[in-house]
Amino acid sequence: MARNNLTGGGVLMETYQELLCSPSLAGELQQQSIYLALVNVILSLTSILGNFLILVALRKESSLHPPSKLLYRCLATTDLLVGLVSQPLYIIYWISIANEHWNLCRYTRDAAYTTSNAFCGVSLGTMTAITVDRLIALLLGLRYKQTVTLKRTNIILAALWVLCGVAALCYILDYRITLWSTYICIPSCFLISMVSYTKIFRTLIHHQAQVQVHDQLQSSQPNSLNISRYRKAVYSALWVQLSLVVCYIPFIVVEIVIVEASKRTFSSHLLVTRGKAATLLYFNSTLNPFLYCWKISEVRRAVKQIIRQVLCCPWS
Numbered sequence: 001m002a003r004n005n006l007t008g009g010g011v012l013m014e015t016y017q018e019l020l021c022s023p024s025l026a027g028e029l030q031q032q033s034i035y036l037a038l039v040n041v042i043l044s045l046t047s048i049l050g051n052f053l054i055l056v057a058l059r060k061e062s063s064l065h066p067p068s069k070l071l072y073r074c075l076a077t078t079d080l081l082v083g084l085v086s087q088p089l090y091i092i093y094w095i096s097i098a099n100e101h102w103n104l105c106r107y108t109r110d111a112a113y114t115t116s117n118a119f120c121g122v123s124l125g126t127m128t129a130i131t132v133d134r135l136i137a138l139l140l141g142l143r144y145k146q147t148v149t150l151k152r153t154n155i156i157l158a159a160l161w162v163l164c165g166v167a168a169l170c171y172i173l174d175y176r177i178t179l180w181s182t183y184i185c186i187p188s189c190f191l192i193s194m195v196s197y198t199k200i201f202r203t204l205i206h207h208q209a210q211v212q213v214h215d216q217l218q219s220s221q222p223n224s225l226n227i228s229r230y231r232k233a234v235y236s237a238l239w240v241q242l243s244l245v246v247c248y249i250p251f252i253v254v255e256i257v258i259v260e261a262s263k264r265t266f267s268s269h270l271l272v273t274r275g276k277a278a279t280l281l282y283f284n285s286t287l288n289p290f291l292y293c294w295k296i297s298e299v300r301r302a303v304k305q306i307i308r309q310v311l312c313c314p315w316s
């Protein structure tokens with residue numbers, strides 16, 4: 001493996017960013033670069049198709065609570081943008097490494113990293129908002145629809161887009177700003193989601209115990225909500241949350257390892273490992289549409305209807 005070392009004083013010969021497009025790493029990366037590019041081409045196409053279909057389905061679906069539908073539409077939009085923008089840039093990045101076009105490599109590296117940080121940041125924030133939304137629905141009961149409005153949800157999502165966009169653009173000034181904001185925001189979002197789900201399931205367990213003792217009394221309470229439907233909504237969100245965690249955590253760990261390793265030495269093996277972890281992260285955008293169809297019956301019905309219309313009337 002090609003390897004870059006540090007000077008004796010501990011100063012990097014090349015910055016972390018430069019190492020990602022270092023000519024000294026090109027010798028053994030051609031085959032791996034082509035492989036990673038091809039995998040991302042497939043994932044990009046499926047992400048675009050799947051999330052476009054989900055957005056159309058959500059537009060047609062009217063039974064979901066509008067703020068909840070807006071959150072899922074935002075999530076599908078960011079996944080669509082990952083497939084449309086970030087992954088094509090990432091594909092070009094690996095192709096440029098394979099062909100040793102280092103200027104193109106640097107441009108696409110920066111563009112892919114910046115857009116990925118923005119879109120994935122919004123995805124993570126939106127997923128956290130969905131979790132909190134489910135908790136609020138449980139705590140407020142019938143008051144939920146009066147409290148969680150479409151206008152308030154739009155404001156929160158707009159603020160989220162602005163914050164993630166600014167954090168991502170800081171990469172241009174100093175990549176460490178974006179890096180540290182990532183290290184802070186991702187664990188924070190995971191912690192908020194974990195606390196919310198813990199509260200949700202503890203409340204549901206308590207509710208179940210009450211139902212067993214006072215079944216008839218509970219069903220007549222004016223502030224109760226459809227627990228069966230609520231459970232399905234919670235488990236749907238939980239599956240999406242778990243897939244996000246599984247797809248994101250490896251990249252975060254690898255990124256930390258590489259940043260630390262780049263202070264001493266850097267090999268092409270680390271770059272390939274980072275590429276695989278990033279591909280897994282992008283895979284989340286492809287996986288989500290399947291999870292929506294599997295776990296959200298309203299979306300599944302709408303998608304089936306769209307597919308039938310396309311297959312039966314392709315020219316209409």
